[in-house]
Amino acid sequence: MSAHKPRILVIDDEPQIHRFLGPALDAAGYEPVRADTAADGLREIARKPPDVVVLDLGLPDMDGKQALEKARAFYKGPIIILSARDRETEKIDALDMGADDYVEKPFGVGELLARIRAALRHKLQDVGAEPIVTAGDLTIDLIKRLVTRSGVPIRVSPREYDLLAQLVGGGGKVVTHRQLLTAVWGPAHEQDVQYLRVFVGQLRQKIEKDPAQPVLILTEPGVGYRWMG
Amino acid sequence: MTYDEPRRPDPDALLAATASPGRGRLKVFLGMSPGVGKTYGMLRAARRRKAEGGDVVVGVVETHGRRDTQALLRDVEVMARKPISYRERTLLEFDLDAAIARKPALLLVDEYAHSNAPGSRHPKRWQDVEEILAAGIDVWTTLNVQHLESLVDVVWKITGVRQRETVPDGALSRADEIELIDITPAELRERMAEGKVYLGETAKVAAERFFKTENLTALRELALRRAAQTVDDQLIGAMRRAGVEGPWAAGERILVLIGPDAMAGSLVRAGRRLSDMMMDAPWTAAHVERPNLAPPSPAAAQRLRDAVKLAEQLGGATVTLTGDDLVESVLDYARRNNLTQIVVGKARSQRNPFRRHLITALLEETSGAAVHVITESADPQQAVEVPRRRADPRAWLGHLGALGAVVAAGGVAWLVDRYAESANLAMVFMLSVLVSGLAFGLWPAVTAATAAALTYNFFFLEPRLSFYIGHPADVFTFAVFFAVAMTTGWLTGRIRDQSRATSRRASAISAVLSATRRLSAAARAEDAATALAEQLAAATAGRAVVLTPVEGDIEIAAASPPLDALSPGDMAAARWAWEKGEPAGAGTGTLPNAGWTFRPLQGVKSRAGVVGVEPKALASEDGERFVAALLDQGAVALERAEFAAAAAGAEALRRSDRLRSALFNSISHDLRTPLSTVLGSATTLIDFGKSLAPKVRADLLQSIREEAERLNRYVGDLLDMTRLEGGALTTRREWVDVRDVLRAAVDRVKRRLQKRRIDRDYPTQLPMIMADGSLLEQALVNILENAIAYSPDGTSIEVAAYEDRGNVVISIEDEGRGIPTTELERVFERFRRMEEATDRGKGAGLGLAISKGFVEAMGGRIAAASPIHEGRGTRILISLPKETVTPGFML
Structure with a gap:
């Protein structure tokens, strides 16, 4: 980890959120930056790109998705969405549009910090590109397209492997149904969520220790899947 | 092109045939005179049918004390008759409703031509039979040929007796089957001599006057011919349905010219007989209305209407031609409609100089048409019946x-x-x-x-x-x-x-116009009904009532002069008109004993209701036309009002949907935001409590407390709103000093004032009011919180109370940005809040709506004014009525 504290930009119009997030981020070793409107937030990103952006979707001056779109035009770093559960479609749209993760309101600080950590790790992976992923005794060699447990190869079909690679590539952030379907089956199948049910089920049978209690591939109901390896 | 093409069936004939299913079949036992054994024949046939297992019920049978006939009634189900009291006597009549309720397969109803006792639903039994048939019950009935409407004149000429109990020819034509009960005149006279027909003295008197051999022979011929004609008709009907080109005289068209004179009825009957002779050729009774002449006297107009009604009963069409020149109008109509037969009357006394002129002109100018001239017959009875034209006293x-x-x-x-x-x-x-x-x-x-x-x-x-x-x-x-x-x-x-006639017409037109204007201005159904009733009453110088449907029945929607209820008889006529879509009541064929004439209001898509007017309103042709025009307008107006109400209902539903989604958003946002803060602050304290500075820790705890309070206020608001919405709000009424309530309200918001000041301005003397102190306090707290939320730090909020014209007024002013004029009216709506609030998220937009609800529940009023000075500030005024009584404890 570099010497400087990662800068976390929080864009939210609720002063109460800043009131506890500021001290919490500070205490967790980050440098919190506050923005009350989307316009302020975008200006701050442009001035000095933060390491992670936390963006509330319900902003008074701009639609959250619009703000996301504008930010993505000049910012490649991780963006975590704060959203309410009843705005499900908005949340999925935001993920599809390039947001990296989301946290549902109301949330505990620990949850948000975990997402921030995952986002920062992913950012580093992007830079360093880790070709071999391990999770316990499971190893996935992304160059050789090989999945092994304790050195014993596990047979996976090409589709299953593609799906696993997409999930692992997410690096702990949620990958939406649409992203998975488009990448593995092609854009014509972006609505065929039932494919995912079947193939994720098969993958869990092969790689999870207890397929009924998955710990590697987690389901985000209505949104997508997350690799927790 | 036509030689190979199969002939298409006549659509009218097909329609008539398709109308039959579901409808009962009618069989008529036709005889030439009483005593031929129609009832006997009918009962014997019925017994046979019963023996075959048919569900046969005798609705009504007149045995006239004949023993043979009475014997046939044994072992047959005979319905009880219904007593109807009339002029201190009780008549036993056929019970129509019971018959329909019993719903046998076959019902026997004797004496088709019988006239019901006054007060029955229909004046004639054949109309009862119509209703039974419509209910899907087969009917057998009996009829003497002398009772046929079109033969009344002929029978009168033969026998010298004018029949009063008549049946329209159509009622016989509708019979699916006719059985002729035929015996020779000699045989009948023999039976009479044996006393089988009438009993006692009446037999002799009747025999002398009516049952003469030559009368009976003539009547027998009529009956035979009538039966034969029905067979013809059925044949023709069958051929038309099959598309067979028949022997009927195609293209014969008959025009009967009638005027407001004594001959009109005879002319109409002549037209019908001519039509019968020409295989039911279409016939039209026409009368020429001449604007250049003074209108006919009421008696003449009545005769004309009777003749028109008779023509319709006899199955003819009717038309009113308008033109100054009688001959020209008739010839023009005849030419345009290819008339082949024209029936005109020639009065014996040449009182009407135009009549002869017409006949001459017709003879000279018609081509290809036969002109039948019917001469007036000496009819002493008719002369008595129709009063001589009375001289108008004003003339x-x-x-x-x-x-x-x-x-x-x-x-x-x-x-x-x-x-x-x-x-x-x-x-x-x-x-x-x-x-x-x-x-x-x-x-x-x-x-x-x-x-x-x-x-x-x-x-x-x-x-x-x-x-x-x-x-x-x-x-x-x-x-x-x-x-x-x-x-x-x-x-x-x-x-x-x-010019009189013109102005009369103009005033009628302007009356219709003004009525139309009022009706089209009526947005609600009640308004349209009221307008219709009032315009009808005014135009007819009488009473009018409008009934509209309410849950399957009809109820009085408006009446002029106001009317609470109709008598049961009138109501029955109104229901009939509503259910059947036909006129009923006085002056019609159904329930003529009612005090009103009821007409259905037929709208474009549905029946909008029923209108009742006094029969005299329809007595003149102008009145009739005017009422008809108004009814059309009224029906459309009522219908439109119903549509508007339905649209408004849909709009209300949409609005409540919007409200629900506003509520949903509000709960989602306003509950979750404070919860986020509480949860976030609490987890921060748990995770990092040790590494946080004491000041930061205190601030986080303070934030948890504030947000929990905010959450509590919001839940309280929601509960208050629910109480208001659900009507569960009960207000206590107690003596309250407004200043005390204000003090308490200010105390409750004090902690949230921060750097804002509260300026109080209460008089030393302020009357007490009757109010619910806790509701008023909550209303004031909401207003104060609003004032705090929307005004910046360092400003002041002015709270004042004073007495004004019998009210105690509370005024709360802030120095915030104010409310745009366009928003002023809506600040008391639910979930409405200003986006530019300095302290956003303070409220859910419910506070002022609750204040309004509470104040109004206490009988007060609330209003907002903005801006109040220098383009800034909002003032909310609450006005509560001052009690006129001094509280008891102060006396």
């Missing part, structure tokens, strides 16, 4: 006035003659004729002209005081004077009559 006054005008002219002429030697006195008389014509109309003017000529001659032409004319030149002068006077009188009289 008599007109003549008197005309004579008065001539007398006045004579006086003036005498004065002029005395003082001015050579004056032209004839002009003075001419003036009196002109005046008479303008003032009293055509015939008084003619009277005046005659009187003026005679007076002039007698008093002013030499030798005076004699009708003898001395100078030959004066004879010429007199002749010219007379001619000019007559012409002038006739012309002015006609002009006056025509």
